Amino acid sequence: MKIGLFGFGKAGKAVASVILQNKNHSLQWIYRKTNKLNHRDASDFFGIESNDPGYFHSEKSFNIDELLEKHPVDAIIDFSSQEGIYTYGKAAARNNVKIISAISHYSDKEIDFLHQLAQKAIVFWSPNITLGINYLLYASTFLKKIAPSVDIEIIEEHFKDKKGISGTAIRIADVLEVKDEKINTIRAGGIVGKHEVIFGFPFQTVRLIHESISRDAFGNGAVFAAEHLLNKKPGFYKFEDLLHPYFKV
Structure with missing residues (x-):
């Protein structure tokens, strides 16, 4: 699965590192507000040998529509901010890109927006994605x-x-x-x-x-979610929706 990442704070860095080391998935890019790391790639940043491009891109050089056209992905994992969903949400839904949000806090306004997007796209939200x-x-x-x-x-x-x-x-x-x-x-x-x-x-x-014990747990959880959303239909999903089949007696 080709993955794009929003957010490169402490949790975002851990998630990027986990994806880079997972041979079943490919980190295509990391989208940031700043262009500080542009022209570098994540594998170089972490010192991890990987065939993933993992390039850093800035909203100052690409808007999200251009990015998805030039560097398409199957899923966007969001560890950015409460407002980040407005940057990519509609574009992701238009391009049939899965939305995997790990934002801790959303207001009712953002939650309503997620449900609107879920009418056309696969939308997953977990305040703690471990x-x-x-x-x-x-x-x-x-x-x-x-x-x-x-x-x-x-x-x-x-x-x-x-x-x-x-x-x-x-x-x-x-x-x-x-x-x-x-x-x-x-x-x-x-x-x-x-x-x-x-x-x-x-x-x-x-x-x-x-x-x-480590923020890498967020990366493992995000990958688990991505893998379990593969064959889902458009809709709004929570982590318990993915776990429920395992608890059937």
């Missing part, structure tokens, strides 16, 4: 169904400079139908990301924990 955290979500949902009155607390830990409540923690709270005030936030050092769901029963406690 496979492990989405398994945690799925398992938490089952436990809540078994014990709907159980006490639930959510703890999220991230690096010191991360602002706001984790989008993943908010997602967990929404899925388990608990209020955001049940989310406990810790910011310290260089923690990549840790989420814990505590189920408090009268005489026992169940804890489900997921910890990202």
